[in-house]
Amino acid sequence: MAGRALLSSLRPYPLLAPRSSPLPLLLRRRCSSSSSAAPRVSSLPLGADPEGAKEPSKAPPFVLTTPLYYVNAPPHMGSAYTTIAADAIARFQRLLGKKVIFITGTDEHGEKIAAAAEASGNSPSEHCNTISHSYRLLWADLDIKYDKFIRTTSSRHEAVVKEFYSRVLNNGDIYRADYEGLYCINCEEYKDEKELLENKCCPMHLKPCVLRKEDNFFFALSKYQKKLEDLLLSNPDFVKPSFRLNEVQSWINGGLRDFSISRSSVDWGIPVPNDNKQTIYVWFDALLGYISALLENEESPSLQQAVNSGWPASLHLIGKDILRFHAVYWPAMLMSAGLTLPKMVFGHGFLTKDGMKMGKSLGNTLEPKDLVHRFGADAVRYFFLREVEFGNDGDYSEDRFINIVNAHLANTVGNLLNRTLGLLKKNCQSTLPFDSMAAAEGNPFKDTVEKLVEKARCHYENLSLSAACESVLEIGNAGNLYIDEHAPWSGFKQGGTSSEMAAKDLVIILEAMRIIAIALSPITPSLCWRIFSQLGFSEDQLGALTWSDTDWGRLRAGHIMPDPKPVFARIETEKEGGNDSNLKVVKNKKKVSRSEGLVEA
């Protein structure tokens, strides 16, 4: 409870006017200088009418995409990784008050998918329906809040692809020629023999490439060599992280070759408008999903309509294996069609198992569904975003997973909240005796929190998701240190001013917890909702939050907190066997109670 009415009726202290940030402007500007910097929305007290803060702005939307996933097999942890990261970024941008269009979807055409359908004994469209649905189910399990889900087999997408193809054709950038080369079906790409391993094996999939000879339509990529060089020189932020820019520049500087954009041997695809015997190359088709996804349901599908609904994308998030398609082919295709380029392509690293890319083709995947069912969505999201520096590769180990999640979420955050609420209940009848602003007057702890939350904001803006987690967790560490050093439990025993100081300490920690709950909400949304609810706020109040609510000073005297309940249960492990030298760690099968949102230990 403790909604709006409580905030205004029980307040024994005068209402503190909404404040602007106490941090030096310089720091804010420095952090805000990236292209994703957002205007700060006004500081409203919690529970205040959020309409002003969330009023749809006239600014262009923040359009964020994940790759459209191949439906040759159900999703694995590698595919989930990009989507979790995208969801965290989308949630952060929404907190900044932006209109976000978060696009994901499935890439359903091509030889690889047709072969997978055949192997499963289903028609291609039945197969695509099943696998595409499994992606949606996983996204629901992982708390992914996307705005658009595009399937490349939809007729609306097909209309956009054909129109785009015709534009490029009319621009003189498509021609017909024979091609002979080595093809990797898993990459859906002709390979340069120099890139291959022994026995003509693809270095990514470790499977032999097949020799193909086809009469194809080609896209005149080489025509765009100079324009692409100029693009990267004038806009180095186009490819991030910067070490991937070097890679892209070296491909371009090495000389660009035209690439084939049709297949005569593949039926499962969109027919080429000027030759129905061929189908459009799956990449030329799928990339257009980023635009066709923007169509509103009621619109008749046209390229221009889709473009008008939010193009260009602000950010394409992709894995490093598909960088060439996004940072070389795609901008050239868009240039040819006379369309604006996306603002940024970010190529993250791989989740690996034993040093090898985790993947459907290699069969060394980790089941995200199992992880979520055992440990809950928050734990999975937190571990991968905190542990893997966004941009680099990262290896998974279950022991590390359990250690990190227990130490950070159960101990640093969960226990701190629980024991503070316990003390508040015991000593203050669960009612805040001070405004958090008054409680922290002259207290350097407040400055520490303000600096850390500002650091977190900068890291989010720079897509440094691991560092953002770290900064927020540092608030928790500082809070634990503070409470241990100040020992409010003994202050309450002493009574008098010591008791007053102890009460202030509790308010200070709870204010820090409130700030943690907002700042960590892009990463662990359900956990943060549980923290918020433990702090006595309603779901509506949570929905109305913006990043400016991380400003110190929103908790008011008289606010009542509910009885403490754990917000995140530790993952328990059992040791099997009595012999220490032969210890085997067996993880309990955890059942996630989604209604409670808690992992039952």
Ligand code: MSP
């Ligand atoms: N269908 C294409 C993308 C077309 S976008 C217009 C495709 N699909 S995919 O399913 O094979 O891969 C989708 C994404 O998952 C890629 O960004 C890829 O890098 C990512 N991952 C697949 N395995 C991965 C890991 N083991 N680790 C991290 N990401 C990985 O490519």
